[in-house]
Amino acid sequence: MSATRIRVGGERPYEVVVGHGIAGELPALVGDQARTVVLVHAEGLESLARPAREALGAGGYTVRTEPVPPGEAAKDIGVASALWSRLAVHRISRSDVIIGLGGGAVTDLAGFVAATWLRGVRAVLVPTTLLAIVDAAIGGKTGINIAAGKNLVGAFHPPAGVLADLDALGSLPRREYVSGMAEVIKAGFIADPAILGLIEQDPAGAAAPGGPHERELVERAIRMKAAVVAADLREAGQREMLNYGHTLGHAIERAEDYAIPHGEAVALGMMFAAAVGRLAGRLDQATAERHGEILGAVGLPVSYRSGSWPDLRDAMSVDKKTRGRHLRLVVLDGLARPGILADPPEDLLAQAFAEV
Ligand SMILES: NC(=O)c1ccc[n+]([C@@H]2O[C@H](COP(=O)([O-])OP(=O)(O)OC[C@H]3O[C@@H](n4cnc5c(N)ncnc54)[C@H](O)[C@@H]3O)[C@@H](O)[C@H]2O)c1
Numbered sequence: 115m116s117a118t119r120i121r122v123g124g125e126r127p128y129e130v131v132v133g134h135g136i137a138g139e140l141p142a143l144v145g146d147q148a149r150t151v152v153l154v155h156a157e158g159l160e161s162l163a164r165p166a167r168e169a170l171g172a173g174g175y176t177v178r179t180e181p182v183p184p185g186e187a188a189k190d191i192g193v194a195s196a197l198w199s200r201l202a203v204h205r206i207s208r209s210d211v212i213i214g215l216g217g218g219a220v221t222d223l224a225g226f227v228a229a230t231w232l233r234g235v236r237a238v239l240v241p242t243t244l245l246a247i248v249d250a251a252i253g254g255k256t257g258i259n260i261a262a263g264k265n266l267v268g269a270f271h272p273p274a275g276v277l278a279d280l281d282a283l284g285s286l287p288r289r290e291y292v293s294g295m296a297e298v299i300k301a302g303f304i305a306d307p308a309i310l311g312l313i314e315q316d317p318a319g320a321a322a323p324g325g326p327h328e329r330e331l332v333e334r335a336i337r338m339k340a341a342v343v344a345a346d347l348r349e350a351g352q353r354e355m356l357n358y359g360h361t362l363g364h365a366i367e368r369a370e371d372y373a374i375p376h377g378e379a380v381a382l383g384m385m386f387a388a389a390v391g392r393l394a395g396r397l398d399q400a401t402a403e404r405h406g407e408i409l410g411a412v413g414l415p416v417s418y419r420s421g422s423w424p425d426l427r428d429a430m431s432v433d434k435k436t437r438g439r440h441l442r443l444v445v446l447d448g449l450a451r452p453g454i455l456a457d458p459p460e461d462l463l464a465q466a467f468a469e470v
Pocket residue numbers: 156157158159162184185186189216217218219220222242243244245246249250251252253254255256265282283284285286287290376
């Protein structure tokens with residue numbers, strides 16, 4: 115089957131190319147202005163980087179490969195600084211391109227380095243985890259972590275193109291894959307219920323790489339995010355709905371010292387948001403219950419007993435996306451009808467948490 119091209123609109127539209135074995139699409143995404151491309155990839159992903167390097171070499175580019183530490187360790191000022199020095203050595207000019215190949219950590223880092231080098235060179239992202247394919251690589255948010263918190267330093271710098279080769283997912287540990295599926299399910303609840311139907315038909319197939327509906331699920335989740343970020347690159351309004359399940363989710367991640375995968379925390383956050391929506395009289399019982407059924411069916415957690423509510427509640431108020439001390443929760447007014455619940459009553463929040 116040929117590759118699917120999903121256009122992300124905005125000031126500088128770009129394409130997300132989705133398919134299997136599509137490294138050959140990379141030169142077209144890089145374009146003919148560039149002479150040198152710097153291929154930043156996570157250590158350990160050499161076998162995924164090889165087809166990319168070969169396709170770029172065949173395309174006539176000079177390819178400079180720069181491995182970075184795997185996982186969150188990549189999103190560090192020391193790593194960014196070392197890359198800047200390498201870009202100087204490679205004499206990377208304004209017309210050259212930086213490619214970030216790996217999970218969301220590497221695409222965030224590569225995007226950030228591209229945003230800052232010479233005040234901005236083009237980035238092409240090659241996400242290799244489900245989370246990075248449906249979320250991190252799309253939308254133009256880039257960044258690194260500092261001791262005071264995750265993603266506190268960064269820039270909006272939409273990529274020039276995204277290559278999502280689903281073959282890469284084959285080597286992903288199951289837990290990582292299922293974690294990414296939480297964002298796909300989120301897309302189903304906030305915007306595209308067909309996603310939920312596909313997963314409910316075959317939850318086991320959706321819980322591991324290579325399932326029969328994988329490509330359609332991925333493409334639907336990408337289209338959802340593409341539509342939202344095209345309308346709202348800088349988080350003025352619409353983009354807020356992508357935060358569904360993330361207010362409590364981020365608080366749980368912090369409470370657990372980031373020892374649980376992002377998607378698992380978001381699954382718990384969506385369980386909470388569904389309970390809040392129902393208790394506030396905004397979400398019907400059946401749609402609220404559907405959260406637990408579908409999240410549980412793919413192996414995501416639906417119950418959380420370890421956290422202390424007062425601590426999590428405090429952490430929710432310092433979420434960088436809340437304005438001041440006020441809590442703005444994304445809730446559903448029904449399937450695919452996200453809305454905001456501002457300043458919800460404290461007893462309602464506590465009761466919703468007790469249900470999770
Ligand atoms: N910019 C955004 O809008 C956005 C959105 C969501 C998440 N993020 C960021 O994404 C990051 C999380 O991304 P992630 O979940 O992809 O984790 P990750 O990037 O930390 O990758 C997890 C691990 O899997 C490895 N890996 C990657 N692809 C693999 C493959 N195909 N096979 C085997 N192993 C592979 C990585 O090297 C790493 O060790 C966080 O830093 C988060 O802040 C950014």
